Amino acid sequence: xxxxxxxxNRQHTQQARLWIxxxxxxxxxxxxxxxxxxxxxxxxxxxxxxxxxLHPESPHRVIVMDVRMVRIIPAILLGGxxxxxxxxxxxxxxxxxAGPFILGISSGAKLVLSVTMIGFLSRGIAVGSVTLIVxxxxxxxxxxxxxxxxxxxxxRMSMLIICxxxxxxxxxxxxxxxxxxxxxxxxxxxxxWAMGSFAxxxxxxxxxxxxxxxxxxxxxxxxxxxxGAYQLGETYxxxxxxxxxxxxxxxxxxxxxxxxxxxxFAGPISFVGVAVPHLMRRLFKTAKPIIMIPACxxxxxxxxxxxxxxxxxxxxPNELSIxxxxxxxxxxxxxxxxxxxxxxxxx
Amino acid sequence: MNQxxxxxxxxxxxxxxxxxxxxxxxxxVRRGEILTLIGPxxxxxxxxxxxxxxxxxxxxxxxxxxxxxMAVLRERDVAKKLAIVMTERIRGELMTCWDIAATGRYPYxxxxxxxxxxxxxxxxxxxxxxxASDFADRPFSAISDGQRQRxxxxxxxxxxxxxIVLDEPTSFLDVKHKLELLDILxxxxxxxxxxxxxxxxxxxxxxxxxxxxxxxxxxxxxxCDTPENIFSDAYISALYGxxxxxxxxxxxxxxxxxxxxxxxxxxxxxxxxxxxxxRALQRAGVPFAAGILPESDLDYPVAKALSAELLSxxxxxxxxxxxxxxxxxxxxxxxxxxxxxxxxxxTNAANExxxxxxxxxxxxxxxxxxxxxxxx
Numbered sequence: 251x252x253x254x255x256x257x258x259n260r261q262h263t264q265q266a267r268l269w270i271x272x273x274x275x276x277x278x279x280x281x282x283x284x285x286x287x288x289x290x291x292x293x294x295x296x297x298x299x300x301x302x303x304l305h306p307e308s309p310h311r312v313i314v315m316d317v318r319m320v321r322i323i324p325a326i327l328l329g330g331x332x333x334x335x336x337x338x339x340x341x342x343x344x345x346x347x348a349g350p351f352i353l354g355i356s357s358g359a360k361l362v363l364s365v366t367m368i369g370f371l372s373r374g375i376a377v378g379s380v381t382l383i384v385x386x387x388x389x390x391x392x393x394x395x396x397x398x399x400x401x402x403x404x405x406r407m408s409m410l411i412i413c414x415x416x417x418x419x420x421x422x423x424x425x426x427x428x429x430x431x432x433x434x435x436x437x438x439x440x441x442x443w444a445m446g447s448f449a450x451x452x453x454x455x456x457x458x459x460x461x462x463x464x465x466x467x468x469x470x471x472x473x474x475x476x477x478g479a480y481q482l483g484e485t486y487x488x489x490x491x492x493x494x495x496x497x498x499x500x501x502x503x504x505x506x507x508x509x510x511x512x513x514x515f516a517g518p519i520s521f522v523g524v525a526v527p528h529l530m531r532r533l534f535k536t537a538k539p540i541i542m543i544p545a546c547x548x549x550x551x552x553x554x555x556x557x558x559x560x561x562x563x564x565x566x567p568n569e570l571s572i573x574x575x576x577x578x579x580x581x582x583x584x585x586x587x588x589x590x591x592x593x594x595x596x597x
Numbered sequence: 598m599n600q601x602x603x604x605x606x607x608x609x610x611x612x613x614x615x616x617x618x619x620x621x622x623x624x625x626v627r628r629g630e631i632l633t634l635i636g637p638x639x640x641x642x643x644x645x646x647x648x649x650x651x652x653x654x655x656x657x658x659x660x661x662x663x664x665x666x667m668a669v670l671r672e673r674d675v676a677k678k679l680a681i682v683m684t685e686r687i688r689g690e691l692m693t694c695w696d697i698a699a700t701g702r703y704p705y706x707x708x709x710x711x712x713x714x715x716x717x718x719x720x721x722x723x724x725x726x727x728x729a730s731d732f733a734d735r736p737f738s739a740i741s742d743g744q745r746q747r748x749x750x751x752x753x754x755x756x757x758x759x760x761i762v763l764d765e766p767t768s769f770l771d772v773k774h775k776l777e778l779l780d781i782l783x784x785x786x787x788x789x790x791x792x793x794x795x796x797x798x799x800x801x802x803x804x805x806x807x808x809x810x811x812x813x814x815x816x817x818x819x820x821c822d823t824p825e826n827i828f829s830d831a832y833i834s835a836l837y838g839x840x841x842x843x844x845x846x847x848x849x850x851x852x853x854x855x856x857x858x859x860x861x862x863x864x865x866x867x868x869x870x871x872x873x874x875x876r877a878l879q880r881a882g883v884p885f886a887a888g889i890l891p892e893s894d895l896d897y898p899v900a901k902a903l904s905a906e907l908l909s910x911x912x913x914x915x916x917x918x919x920x921x922x923x924x925x926x927x928x929x930x931x932x933x934x935x936x937x938x939x940x941x942x943x944t945n946a947a948n949e950x951x952x953x954x955x956x957x958x959x960x961x962x963x964x965x966x967x968x969x970x971x972x973x
Binding site for chain 2: 260344472474475478479481482483485486488489490491492493531535536537540
């Protein structure tokens with residue numbers, strides 16, 4: 251039978267693409283991770299890297315674990331979280347250039363976070379990881395609320411993005427004001443964070459990050475079936491048996507938690523959420539969530555490791571903000587996506 | 598009465614944003630039956646369908662599916678019984694036609710939605726049913742609207758429903774595929790005892806496939822009856838508010854309105870031969886007289902719709918002398934005659950005499966000459 255035959259062929263090529271794609275991502279992840287450990291103000295050789303990783307007594311332990319690894323692991327987790335959050339938002343808004351940064355969600359999180367931090371620090375109270383995440387989540391949800399309200403009013407994709415960018419600017423401007431009023435001693439730290447960086451993350455933060463991001467990843471993966479249905483549009487998704495209301499709430503909460511967690515520890519990081527899902531779609535030639543969810547997570551991790559490597563080493567000893575590096579590589583991809591849309595006669 | 602209906606509405610009021618559009622709707626369909634919704638644009642056919650499939654919130658009343666209130670049925674349970682083919686565009690990014698059809702299996706697959714061998718066979722069979730095997734591997738975004746429509750039908754078939762709801766399923770299809778789609782629906786109804794509710798714009802098709810027809814117009818269900826009772830010239834014209842033409846229920850065809858004014862030519866037609874000429878004259882804007890036609894003649898309905906003046910006799914009767922006399926008089930006063938009927942038979946001697954008279958008078962012409970004359 252013709253259908254059966256060609257369908258089988260197609261399945262085989264798809265299967266092969268799957269293996270190759272994931273192998274590629276995995277190799278890139280390990281490669282960039284080692285490179286990240288090795289490169290920096292003190293160069294560490296490959297054998298010294300293994301030595302430092304495996305033996306607690308090693309002389310390289312401190313630099314490998316407490317200087318480099320403590321930065322690499324959050325880069326992996328948060329990079330993955332960002333890409334995943336972007337993928338969820340793109341699905342939700344049916345808009346290929348939606349993402350936590352572009353829609354102003356990261357900036358909203360940043361605003362509430364700075365207010366909270368300044369409030370705590372000026373009273374001399376240390377800010378814990380959980381407080382950071384909660385404040386960030388509140389901010390993310392506030393921005394999301396605005397974006398949602400707008401999305402009910404305007405149906406055009408480009409308008410939604412423009413409104414998101416505007417919300418982002420407003421939040422950033424207010425954040426700047428707030429930081430100006432903070433104590434001098436806190437300004438530098440806040441300012442660094444507000445530009446986006448993996449530099450100030452400690453080991454105990456890493457545990458909290460893992461405890462938030464990994465369960466969110468699992469939840470998202472378990473939602474891959476309804477996400478796939480939702481890609482056909484609300485009408486059909488409902489007819490397939492998806493409870494649209496619950497599903498939409500779940501999607502909003504998950505993407506909010508993921509992007510809030512990133513902003514809480516690394517500040518707003520731009521364009522990862524848009525660029526990575528798009529690259530993964532091109533790599534795997536599919537939009538199936540069951541593939542896209544792990545792929546986006548891995549891809550986001552690789553992308554952030556790569557960008558952090560550049561941020562640290564390009565102008566050493568001066569460090570770039572991670573966001574400026576992700577923008578350099580991410581923004582052109584967004585432009586490409588829009589040009590392609592235009593060519594295909596999309597909206 | 599409601600026991601036998603597979604799906605029915607009870608005092609259902611539908612509308613948008615809490616504003617009622619159509620109130621108190623009570624329609625239903627049994628398994629093995631096709632119910633079609635007809636009516637003018639904007640009358641609310643789609644609104645009714647969307648409300649019945651829970652896409653729109655009901656303003657009042659209930660929809661009962663297989664004996665249970667839809668409002669309390671779980672989505673997943675509904676999905677195993679009811680499939681839809683709606684007009685809403687779907688993107689299907691990076692999905693092949695096969696992938697789209699396979700989404701019909703959603704209610705039957707597990708947590709992660711992985712298709713079993715059996716699921717795949719069902720999808721293949723559904724694609725075979727709509728004759729879409731040729732393009733099953735192509736990207737959904739790269740095929741024509743008509744092909745998309747067929748894939749969406751395959752999707753609905755793969756869902757193995759007990760009822761299919763279709764909103765204007767034939768809109769993008771060419772003649773062949775229109776017939777094919779309706780044929781597939783008929784087969785499903787007969788073989789699998791499926792119930793079908795569809796809104797249709799093509800009255801001729803609605804007339805042919807429906808077991809019952811719901812007429813939606815003027816913010817209400819105007820009528821709900823068998824096609825035999827619905828499709829009369831007068832009722833359909835009134836339902837759609839047809840003013841610039843007429844509807845012929847027997848043929849399910851539409852005719853434009855007649856060109857009014859003093860006839861410029863007399864057409865001797867009969868047996869279907871006159872129809873192309875009537876249409877040509879109508880297009881050119883030339884008012885004409887037609888005759889002499891028995892009401893049983895194939896030309897009669899079109900002549901009646903398009904001619905400025907029609908000379909006819911009752912069905913299956915001979916042309917009487919008075920009518921012949923009147924026709925001759927009209928031919929003389931109009932002064933131009935077209936003959937379309939190729940041979941005059943035994944019972945058509947009167948028309949032959951009219952033709953002979955015109956020939957003797959030298960006033961015979963043809964449609965081309967008249968049309969050209971009208972253009973210049």
